[in-house]
Amino acid sequence: MSDELDRIRREMHAVLQQPGVRPDDSLQITRRTFIHRSLLFGAASVGQTFAWWPLLNTIDVAHAAEAPFKFAWISDTHLYEKSLNTRFVDKVVRAVQEVQAMDPPADFLIFGGDLAQLGKIEELELGVDLLKDLTIKKYYIPGEHDWYLDMGKKWGELFGQPNWTFDHKGVRFIGLDTVSRGPDYWTVKKMTPEERMGHMATLDGTVAGAWAGVGRDQLDWMQKILADWDKSKPIVIFSHNPLYEYYPPWNFWVRDWREVNEVLKPYTKVTNIHGHVHQVLYNEIGSMRSIGMLATSWPWPYAPEGVPKLTKPMIRADPGDHFDGVGWETVNVNAEDKVDVEYIMWGRKEVFVQSDPDSSLSQPEKLRPRMADNMWPY
Amino acid sequence: MTIRATFLGTLCRPSFVVAIAAVAIFVGPTSAHKAPHTPEQLKQYEDVLMEEVRKGDLLFHGDAATAKQMGVVLSTTGMACAMCHPMASDTHPQSYPKFQVETSKFATLRDMINWCIEKPNQGEKIEIDSEAMKALEAYIAWSNSGSVLVPGKH
Ligand SMILES: [Fe+2]
Numbered sequence A: 001m002s003d004e005l006d007r008i009r010r011e012m013h014a015v016l017q018q019p020g021v022r023p024d025d026s027l028q029i030t031r032r033t034f035i036h037r038s039l040l041f042g043a044a045s046v047g048q049t050f051a052w053w054p055l056l057n058t059i060d061v062a063h064a065a066e067a068p069f070k071f072a073w074i075s076d077t078h079l080y081e082k083s084l085n086t087r088f089v090d091k092v093v094r095a096v097q098e099v100q101a102m103d104p105p106a107d108f109l110i111f112g113g114d115l116a117q118l119g120k121i122e123e124l125e126l127g128v129d130l131l132k133d134l135t136i137k138k139y140y141i142p143g144e145h146d147w148y149l150d151m152g153k154k155w156g157e158l159f160g161q162p163n164w165t166f167d168h169k170g171v172r173f174i175g176l177d178t179v180s181r182g183p184d185y186w187t188v189k190k191m192t193p194e195e196r197m198g199h200m201a202t203l204d205g206t207v208a209g210a211w212a213g214v215g216r217d218q219l220d221w222m223q224k225i226l227a228d229w230d231k232s233k234p235i236v237i238f239s240h241n242p243l244y245e246y247y248p249p250w251n252f253w254v255r256d257w258r259e260v261n262e263v264l265k266p267y268t269k270v271t272n273i274h275g276h277v278h279q280v281l282y283n284e285i286g287s288m289r290s291i292g293m294l295a296t297s298w299p300w301p302y303a304p305e306g307v308p309k310l311t312k313p314m315i316r317a318d319p320g321d322h323f324d325g326v327g328w329e330t331v332n333v334n335a336e337d338k339v340d341v342e343y344i345m346w347g348r349k350e351v352f353v354q355s356d357p358d359s360s361l362s363q364p365e366k367l368r369p370r371m372a373d374n375m376w377p378y
Numbered sequence B: 001m002t003i004r005a006t007f008l009g010t011l012c013r014p015s016f017v018v019a020i021a022a023v024a025i026f027v028g029p030t031s032a033h034k035a036p037h038t039p040e041q042l043k044q045y046e047d048v049l050m051e052e053v054r055k056g057d058l059l060f061h062g063d064a065a066t067a068k069q070m071g072v073v074l075s076t077t078g079m080a081c082a083m084c085h086p087m088a089s090d091t092h093p094q095s096y097p098k099f100q101v102e103t104s105k106f107a108t109l110r111d112m113i114n115w116c117i118e119k120p121n122q123g124e125k126i127e128i129d130s131e132a133m134k135a136l137e138a139y140i141a142w143s144n145s146g147s148v149l150v151p152g153k154h
C-alpha cells in the first residue's frame, strides 16, 4: 500500500506542482485567535463541558470579492436516532445555536454531508428537524453515510439535486456530489441495503473500495457551468471528500482528482472546502487550495501517511470529552479581499498543535488494512 | 456501527473449531521444542493468531453478533472502537506500558482498552484476561505490526 501511495503522490506532485504554480500569489495563512461571542450563548445552553474558550483560528486566503460577507459550514453530524445516542444531537443543537447567534448573521449555511450515520429515514429527518432552528438559507451536499441505505432516495426527497451552483457577491459557488458513484459491490454478493450501508459506513472497510469520485458526467457539468466565468474571479467548491489524494484506503480523496484538476486548471482562484476527514487539513494542488473541516460528531485521527506538508495539524483530542476535537466553521469573504476560515473547536484554547506531544503525528505508526470484513459468508 | 447478524454462522463454522482443536492436540506442551518445527505447526500457530485477530477486528468494529456471542457489551452509544481508531490507528500499542493521562496511572494497553469501553463508549468493562480482551489486543497489535516499541511514549 505504502509503495503505491508513494508512487501516486510523486505523480500528483509531478502533474500538479509545476514550478511557480500556486493557488494565488497573494496567498497568506495567518492565525488569529479571539473569543467568539457565541460562547456566551453556548455557555448558557450546554451545561457541562469543561473548557469554554474555543479560540478561533483563522486561515486568511486572498481573493477579490465584491462585498464582504460570511457563511457558515457544518458537516459530519452522523446522527443516530435519539433513542440510541443523544450526544451527537447535543452537538448539532449547539452548532445550530452558535451559527444562529452569529452577528452579523451568516449569508448562508453549507451542510457538507454525513448528516445521518446509517442513512435511515429517521436519522435524516432528525437532521432536518434540528437544522430547522437555523433560519438562514441552507445548501446541502451528501455524504456516504446519507446515501447507501436507499441510494439517495430519501436524501433527494429532502434536499433535491446533490450538485448545484450559485453566484453570490462576486463568487461562484459549486456544490459537488462525490459520494454517489461508488462501484457496485453489493449486487453480486446479494447484500441487503443494511449490509451495503454497513460497509459504506466503515471508514477503514475494505469492501466498498474506492467509492469517492466526481464522475465524468459531473465533471462535464462543472466545465459547462464554469465556461462563462472569468478565469481570475473566485470560485469556491464544496465537496464531501477532498479533491486531491490524501489517503485512499479511507477515501480521503476522489479517485478522479487528475480530471478535476484538468477542469479547474485555467482558473486561478479556486478554493475547495470539504468534510469527511473530521480534521483540520490544508493543501494546495495546482491552482486550487483545499481546506478540511471539523465534524461535529467525532474527530478522525490523521492518516498514518500522506498528511499534506502544508497542513498545520490540529491537537489530538481528549477522548474523555466528546466536545473536544470537533466543532464547526465560519468562512468570511471580506473587503480586504480575503477568505478566512475560522475553526470553532469546542473545548480548546488552541486548535493547532503547539509542540510535538500535542500531535498524534508525533507517534509514527505502521498500519495494516483490516481483513475480517472480507471473510464474509456470501 | 455495523450490525452483522449473519456473521454468527461464520463464527460457528466447523472448520475454525476443528482447526483450533487440532492445534490444541498437535501443539501441546509435551511436544514443544523436542523436534524441529514443521511447516504445518507454523501454519497452525498462525491460524490461532489470525482467528483471534478476526474476532478482535469484529469486536473493534462493533459487530453485534460477535459481541453477543462473546458475552460483552463494549458500547451502548452506537460508537465502536474503530470510529475513532480506523485500522487501529492512534491506539499505539507500541507505547505501552506508560503513564496514562486519562487515568493518571501507569497503565497497560488492556487498562486503556477498558477505559475506552467504559468512558467514551459507555459500555461494560471486561475482565482483564478475558477472551474478548485477548482478541482486542490481538487485533490492535496485529494492525500495528511493524511499529517500533517505544514504551512510555506519550
Ligand atoms: Fe463523516
Ligand SMILES: [Fe+2]
Residues within 6 Å of the ligand: A114, A143, A144, A145, A240, A275, A276
Ligand atoms: Fe464521510
